[in-house]
Amino acid sequence: MFKIMIVEDDQTIAKLIAENIEKWNLKAYVIQHFEQVMTEFVHEKPDLVLMDINLPVFDGFYWNKKIRETSQTPIIFISSRNTNMDMVMAMNMGADDFVNKPFSMEVLLAKINALLRRTYNYQDSNANFLEHNGLKLNLQNGDAQINGQEIALSKNEYKLLQFMMRQHGKIISRDRLLRELWEDERFVDDNTLTVNVNRLRRKIEKAGLKNYIVTKVGQGYLLP
Numbered sequence: 001m002f003k004i005m006i007v008e009d010d011q012t013i014a015k016l017i018a019e020n021i022e023k024w025n026l027k028a029y030v031i032q033h034f035e036q037v038m039t040e041f042v043h044e045k046p047d048l049v050l051m052d053i054n055l056p057v058f059d060g061f062y063w064n065k066k067i068r069e070t071s072q073t074p075i076i077f078i079s080s081r082n083t084n085m086d087m088v089m090a091m092n093m094g095a096d097d098f099v100n101k102p103f104s105m106e107v108l109l110a111k112i113n114a115l116l117r118r119t120y121n122y123q124d125s126n127a128n129f130l131e132h133n134g135l136k137l138n139l140q141n142g143d144a145q146i147n148g149q150e151i152a153l154s155k156n157e158y159k160l161l162q163f164m165m166r167q168h169g170k171i172i173s174r175d176r177l178l179r180e181l182w183e184d185e186r187f188v189d190d191n192t193l194t195v196n197v198n199r200l201r202r203k204i205e206k207a208g209l210k211n212y213i214v215t216k217v218g219q220g221y222l223l224p
Contacts, residue, residue, distance in 0.1 A: 005048070008030075021109070022167075024109060038066045048115060054081065061090070064094060077098045151207050168224075176220070
């Protein structure tokens with residue numbers, strides 16, 4: 001699993017990036033001590049660095065320079081400083097890409113995966129399929145497959161299963177699932193989530209996988 005080091009002092013943005021990175025089966029490591037970026041880089045050995053420019057103690061250009069003294073690990077700058085000079089400086093100092101804030105999370109993730117592929121000859125298995133415990137989810141047509149048997153999914157069942165598979169091994173709260181499936185969960189009956197989960201569970205069990213989705217009472221759901 002590739003590790004992405006996030007050097008961003010806005011903890012809200014850093015947490016959001018980390019959550020989205022981990023949905024794609026990548027490991028996120030968020031820097032907490034901004035005077036020790038190089039120390040943590042050496043210790044964690046990330047495969048890619050996301051670097052803000054405006055940071056406490058030393059700016060991102062400084063840490064980019066320090067990293068480039070010893071490593072060619074790919075670096076993507078993420079910054080609200082979007083002048084041509086900032087972009088030119090970043091690239092001239094050895095950065096691999098530059099993303100302006102505010103940015104689209106989908107664009108950032110696409111750039112991360114593209115850079116990982118270029119650098120490590122990484123074939124992104126998430127491009128077409130997700131697999132977990134005998135279930136294979138086709139990300140192109142939205143169908144699931146168990147032991148060669150196709151399972152047709154509704155739009156919500158597909159979105160639900162995809163998100164849960166990316167978070168397998170973690171308990172996912174009902175509130176988080178509501179937020180992921182519907183843009184404004186305030187207008188969605190909580191029972192709607194229960195109905196979708198139960199329908200999905202029955203389809204998976206009918207195809208031969210028992211206890212694929214586990215209910216954690218008072219906590220949410222889990223794909224063990």
